[in-house]
Amino acid sequence: MTTGKDDCMTPATGAADIAPKNYAWEIRATALKVRAGRRRIAVDGPSLSLGTGAHGLLGPNGAGKTTLIRTLATVLRPAAGELELFGTSVSGVGDQRAVRRRIGYLPQEFGYYKRFTVREFVEYMAWLKEVPGSDIPGAVQRAVERVGLADRADERMKALSGGMVRRAGIAQAIVNDPAVLLLDEPTAGLDPAQRMRFRELLQELGRDTCVVVSTHLVEDVAAACSDVLLLAAGRLVFQGTPEEMAAAGGPGHPGDSPLERGYSALLRNSERKEGTW
Numbered sequence: 459m460t461t462g463k464d465d466c467m468t469p470a471t472g473a474a475d476i477a478p479k480n481y482a483w484e485i486r487a488t489a490l491k492v493r494a495g496r497r498r499i500a501v502d503g504p505s506l507s508l509g510t511g512a513h514g515l516l517g518p519n520g521a522g523k524t525t526l527i528r529t530l531a532t533v534l535r536p537a538a539g540e541l542e543l544f545g546t547s548v549s550g551v552g553d554q555r556a557v558r559r560r561i562g563y564l565p566q567e568f569g570y571y572k573r574f575t576v577r578e579f580v581e582y583m584a585w586l587k588e589v590p591g592s593d594i595p596g597a598v599q600r601a602v603e604r605v606g607l608a609d610r611a612d613e614r615m616k617a618l619s620g621g622m623v624r625r626a627g628i629a630q631a632i633v634n635d636p637a638v639l640l641l642d643e644p645t646a647g648l649d650p651a652q653r654m655r656f657r658e659l660l661q662e663l664g665r666d667t668c669v670v671v672s673t674h675l676v677e678d679v680a681a682a683c684s685d686v687l688l689l690a691a692g693r694l695v696f697q698g699t700p701e702e703m704a705a706a707g708g709p710g711h712p713g714d715s716p717l718e719r720g721y722s723a724l725l726r727n728s729e730r731k732e733g734t735w
């Protein structure tokens with residue numbers, strides 16, 4: 459990590475992580491277009507510059523959030539436009555292992571061996587991310603502690619509830635102390651107490667990491683994110699602070715909170731511009 463805001467060194471932090479950075483933004487996308495399936499353009503031209511902080515990615519079903527996150531994770535390749543991670547272009551073909559080592563990614567659905575314990579699962583993911591072998595036990599312990607699973611670390615994955623599996627997924631995403639952390643609906647299935655704990659973790663991670671978190675839970679964004687991105691039909695229709703989003707709404711817009719009303723107002727405006735109303 460590079461900001462020097464948090465001087466707490468972790469076992470998985472290598473020299474490359476604390477070297478001064480030579481790029482302005484962890485994530486930089488210009489006129490990014492990504493296909494889902496053969497024909498459909500699911501991400502349609504957003505330009506983004508994202509640095510350290512927790513960035514909430516909102517949008518209705520089908521807006522393109524998962525497609526965008528998969529692209530940032532280098533799982534999908536852009537059809538057009540430019541994507542840079544840590545100042546390195548990842549738009550084309552090529553070996554992206556060095557970049558991937560610095561990314562943490564929680565997909566909406568992820569696979570795991572049910573017979574693995576939580577610890578084995580997170581260890582395996584650390585190994586895949588090329589965390590140095592001697593650092594792995596400490597990094598795994600810290601990750602499972604951060605998601606509140608230390609007391610279940612030696613239980614098999616198949617014995618966990620859905621919310622606990624999700625927390626194990628978050629643990630594997632942070633085990634390499636990533637500089638870019640991509641979380642696709644991380645709070646799905648978490649109980650209220652765990653969601654509160656997750657919000658704290660998100661705020662903590664956002665102090666020295668570039669976190670992009672996709673969610674339908676506007677309150678999570680209000681509570682934990684410094685910045686909101688709103689996608690609609692693949693386009694970026696708003697980027698600003700939660701307060702700025704809330705200010706876009708009024709009493710006539712649907713929603714239970716100022717942020718929800720702002721969200722509804724911005725979506726309605728974007729639909730009008732698209733001519734669908």
Ligand SMILES: Nc1ncnc2c1ncn2[C@@H]1O[C@H](COP(=O)(O)OP(=O)(O)OP(=O)(O)O)[C@@H](O)[C@H]1O
Pocket residue numbers: 494495496498500517518519520521522523524525526
């Ligand atoms: N493999 C695919 N083939 C064809 N179309 C796809 C494929 N995957 C996604 N799409 C389409 O791309 C668009 C964007 O999907 P995406 O999953 O990125 O949206 P999302 O914002 O994450 O939605 P949700 O909130 O429901 O998870 C949708 O219209 C979806 O139907």
